[in-house]
Amino acid sequence: MRRRDREITNKIVIEEFIAKEQILRIAFYDEGDIYIVPVNYGYLYDEQYTFYFHGAKAGRKYELAKKKPTVGFEIDGNYMLLESEAACDFSATFQSVIGTGNLSLVEDNTEKIIGLNTIMKQTTSKSEWNYSDEMLDAVAVFKLVVDKLSCKAK
Numbered sequence: 001m002r003r004r005d006r007e008i009t010n011k012i013v014i015e016e017f018i019a020k021e022q023i024l025r026i027a028f029y030d031e032g033d034i035y036i037v038p039v040n041y042g043y044l045y046d047e048q049y050t051f052y053f054h055g056a057k058a059g060r061k062y063e064l065a066k067k068k069p070t071v072g073f074e075i076d077g078n079y080m081l082l083e084s085e086a087a088c089d090f091s092a093t094f095q096s097v098i099g100t101g102n103l104s105l106v107e108d109n110t111e112k113i114i115g116l117n118t119i120m121k122q123t124t125s126k127s128e129w130n131y132s133d134e135m136l137d138a139v140a141v142f143k144l145v146v147d148k149l150s151c152k153a154k
Helices: 011-020 060-067 109-124 133-138
Strands: 023-030 033-040 042-045 049-055 070-082 091-106 140-153
Touching: 011 042, 011 070, 011 091, 011 140, 023 049, 023 060, 033 049, 033 060, 033 109, 042 109, 049 091, 049 109, 060 091, 060 140, 070 140, 091 109, 109 133, 109 140
Parallel strands: none
Antiparallel strands: 023 033, 023 070, 042 049, 049 140, 070 091, 091 140
8 A cells, every 4th residue: 555644454343344335346357357246235253254246157257257266355434525726726535445355146046145144234223134035036136255354544
């Protein structure tokens, strides 16, 4: 990180930020192209972050998840414009988390339910939901196990 004065290393501050945000951007490398997709997420933390998100069992995100497990990710928030008299003196406050990890598709229905419940908890604060077998069969649940993570704020 170039601006070490903006780095956040306090695990509590990082987790509070991740807990309140809603959108995670996943970056895939696709045969020379970069493909970035925003997703709703849920997460678990036990000495390592694991993010879950869901989608269709078809499409570019699904195919890349099967093909290229190493991804980048980003979460940002707390944005506020800091105005100035001169255009180049405008700035902003923000907080962001970026990192890399390994992505996999969850096949086991027990883990799918855990993943879906973490997503729903992030979105609604309610962590226990019921899912029909048809729902579980129809949805793709993605699991991102974080290798590297950094956080900064201004």
